[in-house]
Amino acid sequence: NFMLTQPHSVSESPGKTVTISCTGSSGSIVGNYVQWYQQRPGSAPTTVIYDDNQRPSGVPDRFSGSIDSSSNSASLTISGLKTEDEADYYCQSYDSFNHGVFGGGTKLTVL
Amino acid sequence: QVQLQESGPGLVKPSGTLSLTCAVSGGSISSGHWWSWVRQPPGKGLEWIGDIYHTGSTNYNPSLKSRVTISIDKSKNHFSLKLSSVTAADTAVYYCARVAEYCNSGSCDPYYFNYWGQGTLVTVSS
Numbered sequence: 001n002f003m004l005t006q007p008h009s010v011s012e013s014p015g016k017t018v019t020i021s022c023t024g025s026s027g028s029i030v031g032n033y034v035q036w037y038q039q040r041p042g043s044a045p046t047t048v049i050y051d052d053n054q055r056p057s058g059v060p061d062r063f064s065g066s067i068d069s070s071s072n073s074a075s076l077t078i079s080g081l082k083t084e085d086e087a088d089y090y091c092q093s094y095d096s097f098n099h100g101v102f103g104g105g106t107k108l109t110v111l
Numbered sequence: 112q113v114q115l116q117e118s119g120p121g122l123v124k125p126s127g128t129l130s131l132t133c134a135v136s137g138g139s140i141s142s143g144h145w146w147s148w149v150r151q152p153p154g155k156g157l158e159w160i161g162d163i164y165h166t167g168s169t170n171y172n173p174s175l176k177s178r179v180t181i182s183i184d185k186s187k188n189h190f191s192l193k194l195s196s197v198t199a200a201d202t203a204v205y206y207c208a209r210v211a212e213y214c215n216s217g218s219c220d221p222y223y224f225n226y227w228g229q230g231t232l233v234t235v236s237s
Contacts, residue, residue, distance in 0.1 A: 001173070033213070035223040037157075044206055044227040045157065051223075090157055098170045098220055100147065100159030 002027035002095035004103035011109040016081050020106045022091030023073040034074040035092045036065055038085075039105075045090065049076060078108075086110045113137045115207050115228035123201075123235050129194040133207030133228060134187075141165055141185045145210035145221040148181060148192045150203040151230075158203075162210055162221050163190055170221075197235045204230040 005023045012018040022034065034052050037045035047056050049065035052074065062079045078085055091103040119131035133146070140146065148160040161171035163181045171179050180193040194201060209226040212219040 033222045037224070039157075044230050045224070046227070047223065047225060050211070050225070056225075092157075092223065094220065094222055098162070099172065100149075100162065100221070102149075102157040102159060105156040 002032075002093075002099075002101055004029075004091050004093065004101055006089075006091060006103040006106045008104070009107040009109065011111055012081055014081050014083060014110055017077060017079040018081060018108065020076045020078075020089055020091075020108070021073050022075070022103050023071065024093075025072075027095060028069075029072050029074055029093065030067060030069045032093045032095065034065070034067065036063075036074075036076045037090045037092060039088045039090065048089075081110050083110050113209055113226045115209065115226055117205060117207050117228045117231040119231065119233070121232060121234060123197055123233060124237055125198055125235055127197055127235075129192070129197050129201060129205075129233055129235070131192045131205055131207075131231065131233070132189050133191070134189045135209070136188070140183060140188050140190065143212070143219075145212055146181075146183065146190045147208045147210045147221070147224060149206045149208055149224070150201075151206070152200075152203040160192065160194075160205075164219075199235050202233065202235045204232050206230045 003025045036049040039045040048063045053065040090105045114136045116134045145162045147162045163169045178195045183190040207228045208224040210221040211225045
């Protein structure tokens with residue numbers, strides 16, 4: 001089964017840049033669109049990146065996404081960190097059978 | 112602006128059936144798109160349950176497939192989830208979502224969740 005693996009947690013200081021990885025296994029991540037969702041406590045997820053590297057309107061350009069085919073992974077990079085960026089982040093894709101797949105989530109702490 | 116709202120019992124007995132409905136407003140459920148259910152156990156990550164297309168075609172999580180039914184009611188502009196034989200492990204916040212699709216060579220596949228409901232907590236307990 002296609003799976004997405006994320007680090008459990010990352011932390012960084014305000015103003016710095018952080019990158020969260022999402023590694024695919026039992027299948028290629030390339031060619032399957034990867035999305036990133038931000039989830040604050042008690043709230044539904046919201047999209048920060050779709051189509052590997054596209055930002056929905058209203059998402060600041062401090063958020064960017066990329067794909068690395070050599071490592072079969074996707075990455076979410078947040079620059080100029082703000083305390084409001086502290087949240088859980090999930091990568092997501094669909095496999096070749098149209099089954100949705102989420103990564104386990106990464107807790108971002110901005111301290 | 113599309114809005115989704117989950118509704119249903121917040122407490123279900125073990126071995127019973129969990130039933131939830133997602134009301135869609137601001138758009139017609141018949142106009143296209145996939146429609147999805149996602150759940151999140153307390154303190155844990157997101158789990159995809161399954162999708163239904165506006166035509167009625169469905170895809171389910173293989174780990175839940177034997178217990179899940181997702182259906183669509185175009186006359187009421189809503190879609191529903193039924194999960195049978197529930198246990199405490201099914202306790203979770205259940206979200207409904209609209210899934211953006213990409214179409215190629217006559218078929219349209221789901222790819223990302225662009226609208227979410229607020230979620231509803233369902234507890235399985237006697």
